[in-house]
Amino acid sequence: MRKRADQVAQTRERIVEAAVHLHGTVGPAATTVAGIAAVAGVTRLTVYRHFPDEEAIFAACSAHWLSRRVPPNPSAWAQVADPAERLRVGLTDLYQFYRDGREMLTHVYRDMAVLPDTHRRTLEDRQELFHTLLAEPFPADQRIRAVIGHAISFWTWRSLCLDNGLSNAEAVELMSALADLGR
Structure with missing residues (x-):
């Protein structure tokens, strides 16, 4: 069970990192679920299993990117x-x-x-x-x-x-x- 949970978390992390990479290189408008899946090395269905829609992907991408920055105060x-x-x-x-x-x-x-x-x-x-x-x-x-x-x-x-x-x-x-x- 623990190994499966770790694999799920790693897959989710790869998907989020792929979204961050694409948003930062081609932009949100040109980022597709197929593109995220290709960069993450998963299928489109796997992306949708973790993130039901673009809003969920964008939220995870934003949170991940911001977690590595010092935001304005x-x-x-x-x-x-x-x-x-x-x-x-x-x-x-x-x-x-x-x-x-x-x-x-x-x-x-x-x-x-x-x-x-x-x-x-x-x-x-x-x-x-x-x-x-x-x-x-x-x-x-x-x-x-x-x-x-x-x-x-x-x-x-x-x-x-x-x-x-x-x-x-x-x-x-x-x-x-x-x-x-x-x-």
Whole structure:
């Protein structure tokens, strides 16, 4: 019995790792159950025995990928009262997460429209939380909110750091200065 349970767990782990690999290389939109099965070395039926639908696969893939990362810590940002300092702390944390997960995040954000609804909403809700926490100590001004919304975007980070060669620190400094102009 123990050996069988270990084999089942190992098979499940291979399937999840295959999904993580494919989501991080071709993206969720191009990942198929057949592709996951091929990479994991199992049949499509075996994938479905472990995961009844794409939402279950995506949930397991996300949990596995996130378990190997240091996620942003918005509760730590909320402890910083000074608006400019909170923004710097939050962006530093967020940009490090983006850099560490850039391959996967590029594909996930690119494929947002095809993600399972619960996962897409979770990502959107998380971005809204980040936006709210970082904008909260600033005066209520649409320009500042717009700058902060732009600054927390993965695509902004990607453009500044990957496409244009800035370091995370330089990008944080630039986005903080832009927010300061709006005050």
